[in-house]
Amino acid sequence: MASRWYTIVVDAANPALMARFWAAVLDYQIVFEQPDEVVIAKDTETYPGIIFVPVPEAKTAKNRLHIDLNPDNQDAEVARLLALGAKRVDVGQSGEVTWVVLADPEGNEFCVLTAREQ
């Protein structure tokens, strides 16, 4: 028997703020909240969700794991995410890639793909 993928855990300076940003990005709910752990999920029955936990250390390098998002409309979604507090970042992508690289309020890189069937 293999393991089930339960969740993604994100180290954060401010888990409450980060959980709210990502809940807005994904239209997820905050399903649990304590100072040492804030959990968001599509609903309480759906995993993996995302868990934000406080850590003392700051981000020091490009993340080895990142989230890719599938929008209905890439341009409109990038504009919405920038308004939510995301920032454009350069991780060495060329000007010709089809995805847009953004970072969340604590600098975690993520990509907004071109819209695709799912």
Add this chain to the structure above:
Amino acid sequence: MASRWYTIVVDAANPALMARFWAAVLDYQIVFEQPDEVVIAKDTETYPGIIFVPVPEAKTAKNRLHIDLNPDNQDAEVARLLALGAKRVDVGQSGEVTWVVLADPEGNEFCVLTAREQ
């Protein structure tokens, strides 16, 4: 409209090797494979899956994002994962936490939780 969470992307020195490790961990299939991208998923209809992409740089710090696994039996699953090539790592967890911290073949930390309902 929010974005849908499409996938997790993992930077890798050896995407083919890493995809096979994680496919074995999660009982996922390799659903796409090219030198610059290897994709695993539960099946071709289920997202998020995991995409492994080659990067030139090595891992330099504890990951800000990590995967938590929900096993049927924690001890048995840890033994299975160690046999697959995982290693125990110390990220500062105390001896009293209920989860086991392992790292994949390229050092990405992940946790095996105690078994829980899902």
